[in-house]
Amino acid sequence: MDYKDTLLMPNTAFPMRGNLPNKEPERQKKWESDHIYEKDMERTKDRPLFILHDGPPFANGDLHIGHALNKVLKDFITRYKSMSGYHAPYVPGWDTHGLPIETALKKKKNVDHKTMSIAEFRQKCADYAMKQLDNQREQFKKLGVRGDWENPYITLTNDYEAAQIRVFGEMAKKGYIYRGLKPVYWSPSSESALAEAEIEYYDKRSPSIYVAFDVKDGNDVLDGDEKFIVWTTTPWTIPANLGIALNPELTYVVAAVNGEKYIVAEALLETIANELGWETPDVIKTFKGDRAERVVAKHPFYDRDSLVMLGEHVTTDAGTGCVHTAPGHGGDDFYMSRSYGIEPLSPVDDKGCFTDEAPGFEGVFYDKANKLVTEKLEASGSLLKLAFVTHSYPHDWRTKKPTIFRATSQWFASIKDFRQDILEEINRIQWYPSWGQARLYNMVRDRADWCISRQRTWGVPIPVFYAEDGTPLITDDIIQHVSQLFAEHGSNIWFEWETGDLLPDGFTSEHSPNGIFTKETDIMDVWFDSGSSHEAVLNERTDQQRPADVYLEGSDQYRGWFNSSISTAVAVTGRAPYEAVISHGFTLDGNGRKMSKSLGNVMDPLKLQKQLGIDIFRLWVSSVDYQSDVRISQEILKQVSEGYRKIRNTVRFMLGNLADFDPQKDIVPEAEMEEADRYMLHRLQTMLKRARDNYDIYEFSPVYSAIHNFCAGDLSSFYLDFAKDILYIEAADSPRRRSIQTAYYEIITTLVKLLTPIIPHTADEMWDYIPGAAEESVQLTDIPEPREIIGFGDQKAKWDHFMDIRDDVLKALEEAREKKVIGKPLEARITIVPKDDQTKHVLESINNLHQLFIVSEAVLTDNAPEAGDYQFVNVQVEKHPGETCARCWTADESVGNDTDYPDLCSRCAGIVKEHYSV
Numbered sequence: 024m025d026y027k028d029t030l031l032m033p034n035t036a037f038p039m040r041g042n043l044p045n046k047e048p049e050r051q052k053k054w055e056s057d058h059i060y061e062k063d064m065e066r067t068k069d070r071p072l073f074i075l076h077d078g079p080p081f082a083n084g085d086l087h088i089g090h091a092l093n094k095v096l097k098d099f100i101t102r103y104k105s106m107s108g109y110h111a112p113y114v115p116g117w118d119t120h121g122l123p124i125e126t127a128l129k130k131k132k133n134v135d136h137k138t139m140s141i142a143e144f145r146q147k148c149a150d151y152a153m154k155q156l157d158n159q160r161e162q163f164k165k166l167g168v169r170g171d172w173e174n175p176y177i178t179l180t181n182d183y184e185a186a187q188i189r190v191f192g193e194m195a196k197k198g199y200i201y202r203g204l205k206p207v208y209w210s211p212s213s214e215s216a217l218a219e220a221e222i223e224y225y226d227k228r229s230p231s232i233y234v235a236f237d238v239k240d241g242n243d244v245l246d247g248d249e250k251f252i253v254w255t256t257t258p259w260t261i262p263a264n265l266g267i268a269l270n271p272e273l274t275y276v277v278a279a280v281n282g283e284k285y286i287v288a289e290a291l292l293e294t295i296a297n298e299l300g301w302e303t304p305d306v307i308k309t310f311k312g313d314r315a316e317r318v319v320a321k322h323p324f325y326d327r328d329s330l331v332m333l334g335e336h337v338t339t340d341a342g343t344g345c346v347h348t349a350p351g352h353g354g355d356d357f358y359m360s361r362s363y364g365i366e367p368l369s370p371v372d373d374k375g376c377f378t379d380e381a382p383g384f385e386g387v388f389y390d391k392a393n394k395l396v397t398e399k400l401e402a403s404g405s406l407l408k409l410a411f412v413t414h415s416y417p418h419d420w421r422t423k424k425p426t427i428f429r430a431t432s433q434w435f436a437s438i439k440d441f442r443q444d445i446l447e448e449i450n451r452i453q454w455y456p457s458w459g460q461a462r463l464y465n466m467v468r469d470r471a472d473w474c475i476s477r478q479r480t481w482g483v484p485i486p487v488f489y490a491e492d493g494t495p496l497i498t499d500d501i502i503q504h505v506s507q508l509f510a511e512h513g514s515n516i517w518f519e520w521e522t523g524d525l526l527p528d529g530f531t532s533e534h535s536p537n538g539i540f541t542k543e544t545d546i547m548d549v550w551f552d553s554g555s556s557h558e559a560v561l562n563e564r565t566d567q568q569r570p571a572d573v574y575l576e577g578s579d580q581y582r583g584w585f586n587s588s589i590s591t592a593v594a595v596t597g598r599a600p601y602e603a604v605i606s607h608g609f610t611l612d613g614n615g616r617k618m619s620k621s622l623g624n625v626m627d628p629l630k631l632q633k634q635l636g637i638d639i640f641r642l643w644v645s646s647v648d649y650q651s652d653v654r655i656s657q658e659i660l661k662q663v664s665e666g667y668r669k670i671r672n673t674v675r676f677m678l679g680n681l682a683d684f685d686p687q688k689d690i691v692p693e694a695e696m697e698e699a700d701r702y703m704l705h706r707l708q709t710m711l712k713r714a715r716d717n718y719d720i721y722e723f724s725p726v727y728s729a730i731h732n733f734c735a736g737d738l739s740s741f742y743l744d745f746a747k748d749i750l751y752i753e754a755a756d757s758p759r760r761r762s763i764q765t766a767y768y769e770i771i772t773t774l775v776k777l778l779t780p781i782i783p784h785t786a787d788e789m790w791d792y793i794p795g796a797a798e799e800s801v802q803l804t805d806i807p808e809p810r811e812i813i814g815f816g817d818q819k820a821k822w823d824h825f826m827d828i829r830d831d832v833l834k835a836l837e838e839a840r841e842k843k844v845i846g847k848p849l850e851a852r853i854t855i856v857p858k859d860d861q862t863k864h865v866l867e868s869i870n871n872l873h874q875l876f877i878v879s880e881a882v883l884t885d886n887a888p889e890a891g892d893y894q895f896v897n898v899q900v901e902k903h904p905g906e907t908c909a910r911c912w913t914a915d916e917s918v919g920n921d922t923d924y925p926d927l928c929s930r931c932a933g934i935v936k937e938h939y940s941v
Contacts, residue, residue: 026910026927029939030751031760033679037792041671043636047784051164054787059800060169063105064112066803073109075100076561076571076601077170078584079118079178079553082155083127086162088610088618088655089577091628095644096607096723097575098168102780103718106806112566113170115163116556119152119179120482121549122213122421127151141480141518148481149179165629167637167783169802176560178552184483185510186559187552191486192502193595199437200475202487202495204367206350206357207474209429211375211389212422215478216433218548219470219582227416227425229256230393233299233407234347234400235285236267236329240319244310249277249284251320251331252295253347256412258396259389262381263368266330266348266360267320270337271313273344278304288344295343299407312337323405325382334359351430367430373478375427389427434476434485434545438590442467445593453603455721456650462581463589463604473590475548482546484517488526489541490534500527517542554587557600570598573721575605605721607649613656626655635660638782642667645727645781666731671785673734674774676743677767678792680750684764686795691758691765693813699875700766702822703742705815706733707770712809714777723781730777738770741829748874752911752931754938772796776806824865824895825875831893832876838891839900849913852880852904854887856897866896879903879914910935 054060075097080090097113104111128134128147136144160172176183194200208217235250251267269275274289280301287295289309296304318331329348336355337346350360351369360367370380377384377392383399384392400406417426438445445467454460476485486505488496504527508516517525522542531538561569570592576584585604592600611617612624619625631640643663647653693701710733717725746763753760771793779786779801790801798804832855836848845851853876857863863883866872872881880903890897903914908928915928923940924932 024935024939026931026935029910029935031683031753031755032751033676034682035675035679035792037675037678037789039672039675041636041638041667041785041788043638043784044633046788047167047632047637048165050784050787051167054169054800054802055164057799059802060171063803064110067105067110070108070110072568073101073104073111074561074568074571075104075111075113075573075575076556076567077114077116077176078574078576078580079116079176079556080159081121081123082117082119082152082159083123084155086159086628088626088628090159090163091166091640092607092610092644092649092653093575093577094163094166094168095641096605096649098166098170098641099645099718099723099780100573100575100721102169102783102802103806106776106779106802106804107715107718108805113168114174114176114560114564114567115160115168115170115172116176116560117152117156117159117178118549118553119149119156119177120546120552122215122479122481124148124152124155125479125481142515145481145515145518152179153177162629165632165637167641169783171566176556176564178483178549178556178559181510181513182563183555183559184514185506186563187483187547187555188486188502188506188509190555190558190591190595191547191551192497192499192506194436194591195497195502196499197441197594199440199594200434200497201437202432202434204430204432205435205472206352206354206367206369206428206430207433208417208426209373209375209431210419210422210424210426211373212424213419213479214373216431216474216476217419217426218474218550221420221548221550222417222426223420223423224415225418225423226413227418228411228413229416230258230397231256231408231410231412232258232397232400233295233343234261234323235283235405235407236320236323238286238318239321239328242315242318244314245277245286245318246284249286251286251345252343252407253345254342255347256414257352257393258400259392260349260352261323261347261396261400262325262377262384262392263349263351263370264322264329264347265327265350265365265368266332266356266363268332268334268337268346268348268356268359269312269315270335270344271311271316271333273312273337273339275310275312275315275344276306277308277310279307280304286345288339290339291342291344324399324403330363330365332359332363352428354428357430369430371427371429390425433474434487434543436473436475436551436590436594437471438467438473439471441594442470444597445589445599448589448593448599452599452601455603455605459578459581459604459606463585466582466586467590473548473587475551476545477548479546482549483514483552485543485545485547486517487543488522489543490532491537491539492534494532494534495543496532496534496540500530548587550583550587551591553584554591557588557592558595561600569596569600571601573603573605574601575607575721578606578608580606605650608652611652611654613654613658615652615654631660635664636784638785639664639667641782642727645723648724666727667782667785669739670731670734670774670778673738673743674771674789677738677771678789680746681764681767681771681794683755684761684768684794686768689761689764690768691762695758696762696765697759698814698818698822698869699742700762701812701814702818703737703766704769705812705819705822706737707773708809708812710737711773711777711807715806715809718780726777727781730774734774741826742766745875745877748877748911748913752934754934768794773807775801776804779806821865821868824861825869828862828865828895829876831896832898834893835891835898835900836876836878844900845902848877849879850902850907851878851900852882852902852914853878854882854884854890854899854901856884856887856890858895858897862895873913879905 101111101113210217234253238249241247276289278285315331320329348356350357351367370378375389377387379385449464522540561567589599710729713729714726749759775786775789786801839845887899890899905914905916906918907914909926910931917929919925921932
């Protein structure tokens, strides 16, 4: 007889290799054709609603690794919530307006925007955006991200734009919207105003100049022959100078140097002397800043006064304590000058070139004017020093080119009017990580106004009309009418229809006696677009709700979508649009460098799918601390692949040993299971609780660790290993074998369900091979709740101690193997001497110790002189004197006792006679 035929070896069609690059696309098609997402939404429809609101990616270009990280994290959450008691529909969204789309189209040879009407060009932008959206949608699906892909929200759709108009109107009705002339970030490269959220800071090399302003009228404080010294790194703003700012509380000095008298802050005199090479400046007068208010100086090269004003923004951190003031090019300058009745001068056009308001510099680009200005200052004898500094400077985050401050007439949302309400909401919300609360709080606390108008074409028009006398008209009737028109026709009609056709029928205004009206030509900031999604999506769609349970985006969105969303929502509803905010870091290469094409370290998520499979990428996402910046490389993914293989092969082993198991009839009641099996079920519940607890707080790396450690430690290193001697050797219906299979069945179903949010393709494949799995997909099941295992309120400590004892035994076996006492552990007989009563009790109460230690025999005794000394037991290891059984491979002195099967031990001989003899 060939004894192999009597062994119940593992048998499963579940493949060892995942072959993910080929299988994942097939499984995704199956999910789509079988409508798995829709079935799950139907399955969970009566449960409490959980809404993760999608922050809209920009519809331009292929996905990058950051997109993939973001969408996969969202997928973890919505899949888990759907499997843990919630109805969690996921509505993806897209941001479809903005400069990058305009720029991309203008680069196309077949698009001559100069000969097109605005409406025609906007339609081209819309077509381009939708084509980009379709491309990105298919790429997101390849990441295994589940959602209502056929019904996303899109910021260019009629219904969305109509809702956005209503948000604008509600804010205007409350007095939060106004038009004003003030300095804003201006991007010459984009030819548009920018909001703070659209600014990035990069190092820039700038000229650093010290300039002297002659005193014209000392106002009874100064003699009139002194010179104020100012310092600036923007010489190009000198043509717009209208004043000099002093701090009212600082002490200033008049220092005599080389026949000249200079005015600087006393605290900075020594520093300035070093900078300008003064050897022994002689202080001839001191005065407080407030005494010099309204002293008049002369502009260095124009016939214009420069008024001395007082401002708290003046410090001694740098410069001279006398601040060059150009109210057309600085916020502090603007507000201070306005309090003195001085209107801003901003002699720079949309492209950043000087106008005729700056004689001598007309048509020159502001940055190139730096040299011309310094030359003119030198010619007038006002330039005291020219050097260069490298400093952090604001740049347009799209073009990556420097911005300027420029006073223009813009539309603003007055955040300061409801800022306290926002701050109170920020303190109420849950933040992951916790520092997000302080980050957004500080941004809002320091924010006064939000510039919401843009001088571009592709966006939602600002729905404002002007009367004949220039009065802006924003009434409820107008807003409601425009919103309805946009809902019916789309916003392009703003540029296609005559102004009168856009107004409500019969509209009149006392400000337009002749019935003549004009319309605003600016569009809204794209952050106003996406920031209105709480109204357009959460409040309008029947499958959503406001506030959402969670927003999740990259950490750059504290100044972006998180910020604009809470601003518009609190303004309109008094509440934040989210109950919790999660932010993730950026993806870096393996060396911690930012990914860029120039460095050649960019990783394409779709190429990773073709190389490794997207489940490997998803498993990587689950393994990292995503709330910080994360590193990814081929080497890192290789390590993740090893973890994947450990999990896959662990499941495969259990599937193989369930080949003859029918859960309908073979499950052993828990109370009748072996203690070791119930102990493993108890360990399973511990792992399950840890995983669920961490899923609940959006911490995924502990979920991955819990599952991986359970597979590698509890299962592979212990339970699966010793169970072979029972699963392979005992008769099929042996109670001990069925007990282990019962445990395997619960372990495998729990593991696969826990893994589904993270690696859904693999989990779904595993599910197909589990015997008796009724649901067509594991995605249509729930993750079980942790439960108490019978007897393990009392037995846990016993079995935990046994595992400690086992560590001692394994050390003894390894030492014996190194000394050539034994080869394999099954060759060993071990003698164990407990060191204490607890250890003795534990060992005496457990049956079949030799199987748990995977040796041929285990003897308990009170004395073994040759035993090695370990922490809880003394252990003697010797080669077992019995012959090796040809069937179970254990050494046993009963081998040879059975005349029919002389090469088998008594256990195997009995099994073969009863079940396999003819």
